[in-house]
Every structure is written in C-alpha cells, then in structure tokens.
Amino acid sequence: MMKHMALLIAVTLTDVIPSYAAPVKVAAALPDIGSIASYIGGDKVEVFSIGKNNSNPHAVEVIPSYMIKVSRAAIYLKVGLALDQWSDAIIDGARSSSLLTADCSNGISPLQKPTGKMDASMGDIHPDGNPHYWLDPANGIIIANNVTVALKKADPSNSLYYDKNYEHFKEDAGKHIADWKSRLAKISGQKVITYHSSWIYLTTAFNLAIAGTVEPWPGIPPTAKHLAELVEIIKRDAISILLQESYFPDDAPKFLARQTGIKIFKFSPSCTDVKSDSYFRHFE
Ligand SMILES: [Zn+2]
Incomplete structure (x- = not known):
C-alpha cells in the first residue's frame, strides 16, 4: 500500500513539474x-x-x-x-x-589564412x-x-x-x-604593436594597423634580435600603443617601453564572465 502511495505521489509530482522546465x-x-x-x-x-x-x-x-x-x-x-x-x-x-x-x-571569414608552406618554426x-x-x-x-x-x-x-x-x-x-x-575615429589608421596575434580582428574592425608582434611567430617567445627590430619599427613609425594580453610575461613589453617610450595596454582578449552583457561590455 505504502509503495503504491509513493508511486502515486511520484506520478502526481512529475505531472506538476513540467511547467518549470x-x-x-x-x-x-x-x-x-x-x-x-x-x-x-x-x-x-x-x-x-x-x-x-x-x-x-x-x-x-x-x-x-x-x-x-x-x-x-x-x-x-x-x-x-x-x-x-x-x-x-x-x-x-x-x-x-x-x-x-x-x-x-x-560562417566566419578568417583573417591571416596562411597561403605558403607551413612548418614548425x-x-x-x-x-x-x-x-x-x-x-x-x-x-x-x-x-x-x-x-x-x-x-x-x-x-x-x-x-x-x-x-x-x-x-x-x-x-x-x-x-x-x-x-x-565613431569614438575610435580619432585614432583611425594608427599603427600598433601587439604581443600575440590575438587582436587582428579588433584592429581590422576599427581600422588600426598592426606594425609588428612581440612574438616573432604565434606562441614563439621573442628573441633579442626580434626585439631590436621592433625597437627600430616603433621608433621609425612613432608607434605609441602596445596591446598585451594579460597572461603574457611583462619583460619584453617593458624592454620596448624603456627603449622607445611606447605605452603598454594590458587587456584580456576574453570578457570576464558568461553574463549576457559581458561580451559587449568587454569592448567598452
Ligand atoms: Zn592565437
């Protein structure tokens, strides 16, 4: 009897629950x-x-x-x-x-699709x-x-x-x-340096140009020679903005800042959380 009662209650409850999917x-x-x-x-x-x-x-x-x-x-x-x-x-x-x-x-049109031969270097x-x-x-x-x-x-x-x-x-x-x-129109056409190649979609959307990356290739740490070349580019083109992903080490950007006066802006390429307004807020 008790077993049947329990079953009856269970059935009744599941009948009620679907309204709260x-x-x-x-x-x-x-x-x-x-x-x-x-x-x-x-x-x-x-x-x-x-x-x-x-x-x-x-x-x-x-x-x-x-x-x-x-x-x-x-x-x-x-x-x-x-x-x-x-x-x-x-x-x-x-x-x-x-x-x-x-x-x-x-449906995305990818940027920087490699055309030539690729290798581990x-x-x-x-x-x-x-x-x-x-x-x-x-x-x-x-x-x-x-x-x-x-x-x-x-x-x-x-x-x-x-x-x-x-x-x-x-x-x-x-x-x-x-x-x-409209807010970024005043820096339209400016050249920037980025650490990793995370920012190409952002800079393309807002008409900025990436003149060089701290990493010589994505995921490869900078060499002294590569940094020396960047110093030349930054000085030649009077570049004032370096975008650094927040999870990369500071030493190379700081070296470039000391050598050239370039300003380091540290951002995460991702928004803070999964709240519905987070994606748009991140661009602000
Ligand atoms: Zn990447």
Missing part, C-alpha cells in the same frame, strides 16, 4: 561565446565556460571535472578554427551521446586562419546565429524566444558598433 545546460569553450549564449538563451539556459578570461585560450588544461560538467550539458559551443582542440578532448571525455556540438566559427600558425575572431563585434552576430541554431535544435519548443533574442542581439550589436566606430 529545466534550463538547457550550455557549455561554452570561452566566456565570450558563453556570454552570447546567455544573451540568446535568456532564462531558458544555464551557461558555463571552460576557458577563463585571464588564461591563454590556446592552452586550456583538459581536466576530468570539465568532462563531468560537460557530460551533463545539452550543448557544447566550440571556438573552432583549430584554437580549441582541448574542446574536442573534453567532449570525447564527456562520453555523452546526447551532447550537441556546435562550431561557432561557422612558424609556431602556432593555424591552417584555417587566425582563430581570435570573436574580437570583431560583427563576428559576434555570426556567433549569435550559430548559438541560436544550436539552441533551437536542442530546445525546439522555445525557438520563437531564441529567434527574438537573436534579432535583439543584432540590433544591439549594430548600435554598439556604430558608437565604437
């Missing part, structure tokens, strides 16, 4: 993609990011706790363009047959082009589209809701881009 769990490779997923998914999703804003997105450590977290997710949002091979390792380790994987680089050159595409806010719209497609696949009953948020995102992005372009 559980949020769709979304794993994002980086906070930038996670923030866009929060924007599109609103209160229908629960988003977490594997990569952190202050760590190198090329070198995320694959640890078992990530795999466990991802095994409970419905969607995994990859960066793609060969940046996050660690995502593939995490997805494999999660061993979830129901996990839907989406590559957010779908060229460092972390990616065959598909530079993978730091989220730093062009116009590419944010393409990411948002990929996220929307994935959410609609995983949770078709809320398709209209996701579509509506995608339309808002496009509108929001358009307004922000116009504002940022």
